[in-house]
Amino acid sequence: MSKLNLTFAATNYDRLRALQDGRVRAEGIDLNYLTLPVEEIFHRQIKHHEFDLSEMSLSSYVLTLEQGAPFVAVPAFPSRYFRHQSMFVNRNSGIASPADLRGKRVGLPEYQITAGVWQRGMLEDEYGVAVEDMRFFTGGVEDRGRSEKIRLDLPEGISVRPIGPEQTLSQMLAAGELDAVFSASTPSSFHTSPDVTRLFPDYKAVEADYYRRTGIFPIMHVVAIRRDVVETNPWVPLSLLKAFEQSLALAREDLEYRSSLKLMLPWLAHHLEETVEVMGGDFWKYGVEANRHTLETFLRYSRRQGLAKRKWSPEELFAQTTTAAGFTV
Structure with a gap:
């Protein structure tokens, strides 16, 4: 058969x-x-x-x-x-801890990507930073012109807007046009700009502690x-x-x-x-x-x-x- x-x-x-x-x-x-x-x-x-x-x-x-x-x-x-390790900030943005993300401009490849859902949820559960506390800007980390693959209908209070057609999240983070980037991949500016660093530099210890407390991988x-x-x-x-x-x-x-x-x-x-x-x-x-x-x-x-x-x-x-x-x- x-x-x-x-x-x-x-x-x-x-x-x-x-x-x-x-x-x-x-x-x-x-x-x-x-x-x-x-x-x-x-x-x-x-x-x-x-x-x-x-x-x-x-x-x-x-x-x-x-x-x-x-x-x-x-x-x-x-x-x-574990997605603590893929949250990046500009050193000049005044972000020394997750609580400092309130009011900040955060870049995302797409609002709906799974990594972003986990990152935003973890920030609220673990550090009290709500989704409404940040302003989100979407677009390609390295490639221009990326848009949401799935139509979104978000409630009032959640701020999401696309970046310009010639902009990338990596470049904007290095230039200080964004305060942070949450992504699945590592932006190239992390390797090329002295101003770009991780929100959680000791991410391995943070992620292990997160797993011990939550049981979530x-x-x-x-x-x-x-x-x-x-x-x-x-x-x-x-x-x-x-x-x-x-x-x-x-x-x-x-x-x-x-x-x-x-x-x-x-x-x-x-x-x-x-x-x-x-x-x-x-x-x-x-x-x-x-x-x-x-x-x-x-x-x-x-x-x-x-x-x-x-x-x-x-x-x-x-x-x-x-x-x-x-x-x-």
Whole structure:
């Protein structure tokens, strides 16, 4: 019997590599893995629905549920990231602590990006700096002309405006035209301007403390399948989730391999030991139940910041076949 051919667009992650090289195969599926830059994937999938499935910004995905619901997600999370380390400030802006962000001009690639939702939510929960306390300016970190991929309808009191067509966030931060930039990537001016620094210089210690207190390892991306694929083949989400779990397990084995260096990091063992000491051995988990608190926190942030218009539960985000409590392969 022939298998279902599906095209999957994702970045080249270690936790997906076994799917990419064929060591893991999803039951009943021939997966054509396209390795593409993440921003290209998001634009092509959200705007044009080009792929059968792809990794997708968690924030963008939640908004698509309220704007036609063209995708169905599975609770596999190819990207997770602590975001304290990607908040940058101009030294001359008078920002010595998070509380000093009140009244400041903050650049964002897009207001709705997942990194920004986490950063704004963390600032409010941890430091009492509300979304209404800052003025946001959106545009490309390095590339001119970037705009929101998804239409926004924000409440009064939240100030968001685009930068000029010839401006970039990185240049504006270095010039003092912005006081801060919250991004997923590191602006080039961090490396070229003496005036650009991190809000949290000792970000590793701050992020470890954040995890110890909250148990949150922020989810950035989900895997989203085109709804027409799922409606025609309702078995696909669970088959894919099982394969993603198997690929994740193989990546963990590779990370723990010690006979030789699979990665070009001489002290990888020590780094892994440090991570496990803070986060435990199973620090990168899939499934709804294992990530309930993290997902609920993100959904609360999205609604609080004027993005999601209703209160979503974690189960509502994912294909019903994949949301059984304690799902294991």
